[in-house]
Amino acid sequence: MSRFFSKRHKDLTPYVPGEQPRVPVRIKLNTNELPFPPSEAALAYAASHTRPLNLYSDPESVELREELGKLFGFSPEEILLGNGSDELIHFCFLAFCDREHPAVFPDVTYGFYPVSATLNHVPYETIPLREDFTVDPRQYYSVGKTIFLTNPNAPTGIALSLGEIEEIVRHNRENVVVVDEAYVDFGATTALPLVKRYDNVVVLRTFSKSRSLAGGRVGFAIGCRDLIADLNTLRNSQNPYNISSPSTALAIGILKDEEQTLKNCAAIAETRTRTVRALREMGFTVVDSVANFIFVRAPGLGGEAFQLALRQKGILVRHFGDPRIADYNRVTIGTRDQMDDFLAVCAEILEAKK
């Protein structure tokens, strides 16, 4: 730290992103990307529809918001684009939280929330998940704080039902509820219908997981006009050209090939089912997941030891240091072939330990 770094940030511990290896590894299952690239049709659309690069990108992302509006049934005024949904999370902390409106989220959830809270000088409280890693919705009733819920939750993969989310929203009409749906397309139910009925809910989505565009950095928020206008005020005060022209064209191309997205998500869900079954047969503890990752505990091996053993064989998975989940690893669901290879390596590791 230099002697010039503002004391304002003395409590800040930055988020540590999962490793992005610079040399190819055998299988990369550590950051929940889709193993499939954007379709040929999406790439072809982008190649012929990217705005000239000497010009700035559209600061209002009009076309992309219209396309999203058509797909999800909202007007463009109810939609805002972010440079990844991480940027939108930051805007939500900036817009809807302060010392009078602290934040609240589960003790085990997306690690970016406490970082964004600290960066924005927002006090926060965490509510422990139940013993089985589920969220107890009642603990969020009338909390008097801005609520952040990842649904399905990460790194557990467990989802709340639409009814449970609605009850949380209904019991918090004086607070904003942010529902982060980064993984919803792999088998959970979206809270988007609530946006039509409640003025205190924001749903966050991303192209990074189910839509093959993690490297493009495109996320979006859907909420009532007033909430979206608030977020847009902050966006325009911080980074008005936050979506690049190539990423915009790619995102539109991907939306125009929605059928491919649905196929990809179905393939991942099927591979998840096979992988979970095989791991349980080998003695692993596997949390029931509706996301594109699974949370697993290897029999007789600590979480860190299992991660290192996989790493020695060229397989990357994600381990979190938090003592409550230290025995577990989060494993992204890859292609069928990748998961067969992963399962074979798991068997080798267990065999070598005997």
Ligand SMILES: *Cc1c(COP(=O)(O)O)cnc(C)c1O
């Ligand atoms: C991956 C992820 C995001 C952010 O993704 P972006 O790449 O910034 O769009 C947001 N929330 C959760 C829970 C995630 O896992």
